[in-house]
Amino acid sequence: xxxxxxxxxxxxxxxxxxxxxxxxxxxxxxxxxxxxxxxxxxxxxxxxxxxxxxxxxxxxxxxxxxxxxxxxxxxxxxxxxxxxxxxxxxxxxxxxxxxxxxxxxxxxxxx
Amino acid sequence: xxxxxxxxxxxxxxxxxxxxxxxxxxxxxxxxxxxxxxxxxxxxxxxxxxxxxxxxxxxxxxxxxxxxxxxxxxxxxxxxxxxxxxxxxxxxxxxxxxxxxxxxxxxxxxxxxxxxxxxxxxxxxxxxxxxxxxxxxxxxxxxxxxxxxxxxxxxxxxxxxxxxxxxxxxxxxxxxxxxxxxxxxxxxxxxxxxxxxxxxxxxxxxxxxxxxxxxxxxxxxxxxxxxxxxxxxxxxxxxxxxxxxxxxxxxxxxxxxxxxxxxxxxxxxxxxxxxxxxxxxxxxxxxxxxxxxxxxxxxxxxxxxxxxxxxxxxxxxxxxxxxxxxxxxxxxxxxxxxxxxxxxxxxxxxxxxxxxxxxxxxxxxxxxxxxxxxxxxxxxxxxxxxxxxxxxxxxxxxxxxxxxxxxxxxxxxxxxxxxxxxxxxxxxxxxxxxxxxxxxxxxxxxxxxxxxxxxxxxxxxxxxxxxxxxxxxxxxxxxxxxxxxxxxxxxxxxxxx
Numbered sequence: 001x002x003x004x005x006x007x008x009x010x011x012x013x014x015x016x017x018x019x020x021x022x023x024x025x026x027x028x029x030x031x032x033x034x035x036x037x038x039x040x041x042x043x044x045x046x047x048x049x050x051x052x053x054x055x056x057x058x059x060x061x062x063x064x065x066x067x068x069x070x071x072x073x074x075x076x077x078x079x080x081x082x083x084x085x086x087x088x089x090x091x092x093x094x095x096x097x098x099x100x101x102x103x104x105x106x107x108x109x110x111x
Numbered sequence: 112x113x114x115x116x117x118x119x120x121x122x123x124x125x126x127x128x129x130x131x132x133x134x135x136x137x138x139x140x141x142x143x144x145x146x147x148x149x150x151x152x153x154x155x156x157x158x159x160x161x162x163x164x165x166x167x168x169x170x171x172x173x174x175x176x177x178x179x180x181x182x183x184x185x186x187x188x189x190x191x192x193x194x195x196x197x198x199x200x201x202x203x204x205x206x207x208x209x210x211x212x213x214x215x216x217x218x219x220x221x222x223x224x225x226x227x228x229x230x231x232x233x234x235x236x237x238x239x240x241x242x243x244x245x246x247x248x249x250x251x252x253x254x255x256x257x258x259x260x261x262x263x264x265x266x267x268x269x270x271x272x273x274x275x276x277x278x279x280x281x282x283x284x285x286x287x288x289x290x291x292x293x294x295x296x297x298x299x300x301x302x303x304x305x306x307x308x309x310x311x312x313x314x315x316x317x318x319x320x321x322x323x324x325x326x327x328x329x330x331x332x333x334x335x336x337x338x339x340x341x342x343x344x345x346x347x348x349x350x351x352x353x354x355x356x357x358x359x360x361x362x363x364x365x366x367x368x369x370x371x372x373x374x375x376x377x378x379x380x381x382x383x384x385x386x387x388x389x390x391x392x393x394x395x396x397x398x399x400x401x402x403x404x405x406x407x408x409x410x411x412x413x414x415x416x417x418x419x420x421x422x423x424x425x426x427x428x429x430x431x432x433x434x435x436x437x438x439x440x441x442x443x444x445x446x447x448x449x450x451x452x453x454x455x456x457x458x459x460x461x462x463x464x465x466x467x468x469x470x471x472x473x474x475x476x477x478x479x480x481x482x483x484x485x486x487x488x489x490x491x492x493x494x495x496x497x498x499x500x501x502x503x504x505x506x507x508x509x510x511x512x513x514x515x516x517x518x519x520x521x522x523x524x525x526x527x528x529x530x531x532x533x534x535x536x537x538x539x540x541x542x543x544x545x546x547x548x549x550x551x552x553x554x555x556x557x558x559x560x561x562x563x564x565x566x567x568x569x570x571x572x573x574x575x576x577x578x579x580x581x582x583x584x585x586x587x588x589x590x591x592x593x594x595x596x597x598x599x600x601x602x603x604x605x606x607x608x
Binding site: 011014015018024027031034035038041042045068069072075076079082083086087090091093094097098106107108 | 244247248251255258259262265266267268270271273274277278281282285288289292295296301
């Protein structure tokens with residue numbers, strides 16, 4: 001149980017970073033922490049105490065870890081890579097246009 | 112025909128990969144291929160309407176159920192999916208047609224169409240999928256493409272809007288994924304129907320409630336329901352006009368409202384508490400969206416706020432949960448796609464010809480741009496709820512549904528919301544087309560032919576969509592769609608069968 005709570009805590013830390021930080025790249029790091037907390041939780045869901053890899057054929061009575069979340073986490077990590085690359089690219093272009101990374105100074109849009 | 116189901120994802124995805132290769136040599140390839148794809152998909156979606164009463168399941172890769180337990184990814188086509196497919200592909204078709212001329216403005220048309228196709232593949236996938244993780248993947252495909260499309264102009268404002276949009280969008284996706292993980296830990300399966308079956312067997316625990324909250328926040332962020340709406344008025348106006356039409360017209364509905372509705376009604380099971388939460392969110396959205404729209408002077412920004420308010424109506428009907436409420440909500444969803452798409456395309460035509468989005472600098476455009484001004488008038492009448500245009504009927508149905516459900520207060524808010532709608536759209540109409548010109552408009556011309564054709568198609572739909580409520584027509588088109596929702600968790604047995 002404690003593992004799950006720690007995972008949720010990590011998620012909340014990431015959310016805190018997104019909501020409170022003023023620097024574009026710190027916001028991005030917050031997003032990454034959030035993402036990785038969910039991945040960690042996902043891998044934990046498939047974990048079994050004393051489990052082995054589910055690749056041996058013909059073994060009965062052995063405990064296997066659930067392989068599905070591991071496969072899905074791999075997919076999710078690749079998606080995470082794509083979003084992180086895009087948002088970091090956006091941040092660099094914003095820096096070129098505005099000359100600052102402070103979101104308080106980046107506000108041409110209002111209303 | 113089971114095999115036509117994956118085509119909705121495969122065709123645009125394939126086009127998105129082919130375009131960058133051949134587009135390098137051949138400038139016009141994007142125009143041709145993108146339009147071919149959207150025409151094909153629209154034809155396919157309309158052809159699918161004949162299966163609107165059936166539930167067809169396609170097993171991706173041929174992986175069916177083993178001992179009654181689904182192990183592969185399922186694509187499910189039922190009444191609601193077909194309805195959404197028609198809406199999405201209709202607006203996509205009009206948007207690509209419009210892009211032929213409009214996107215001359217920008218530099219790299221091929222990249223634009225590539226992203227457009229990716230977004231379309233993502234949306235069609237979200238609508239068809241019957242698997243939770245697959246849902247997340249398709250949502251991300253559609254969302255990432257839309258982040259890039261919002262930033263497509265790469266001006267300072269557009270980059271800023273895209274950044275804001277992506278931060279909020281990623282937080283939303285994070286909540287959705289967290290919800291999916293917790294559901295998986297509770298049920299041990301990712302197939303939506305199977306998850307529903309396990310929840311029916313085990314009963315809904317507190318964990319399921321927590322998941323509900325996560326989904327409401329996550330999909331609420333995607334659909335820009337009011338406490339989570341801050342990104343929308345920045346992001347939607349910043350995109351090129353056809354993309355604004357896609358984002359406001361169908362994206363917020365297909366990756367926000369639709370999955371939420373599907374999960375609430377068909378998987379987890381809808382009840383009174385959820386209904387109250389949705390109704391409260393809907394009323395806040397209607398009011399705040401409408402009030403903020405009144406203050407705007409930027410035409411596209413006004414329309415973006417109005418989207419928030421109209422999505423409130425859709426949510427209100429869905430929250431009521433009565434068959435009539437659902438009918439109104441789904442019909443309004445269709446109508447909102449048509450008239451909001453049209454309004455955004457009209458605003459694009461104005462930007463194309465006049466070069467401004469500020470209402471104070473427009474005026475006297477009714478003589479200079481006859482087609483734009485007439486179609487805009489049709490859309491404005493529709494959104495304001497003037498009979499016999501389509502928006503009137505859907506709002507009327509929603510308000511009647513409120514009264515029928517005994518919620519007179521809610522009906523009052525809905526009427527107030529439609530008065531607000533009337534006010535802000537009248538303001539836009541007066542300043543843009545009939546008021547005194549804020550600048551010299553003598554040399555303003557009507558927009559090029561493809562843009563006009565796109566506008567006329569949507570205007571015709573706005574006028575005739577009310578016919579969908581005629582007896583016989585509604586029984587064949589709208590009622591089966593409502594049925595897929597009102598039959599609730601029967602969805603599980605139709606899919607697992």
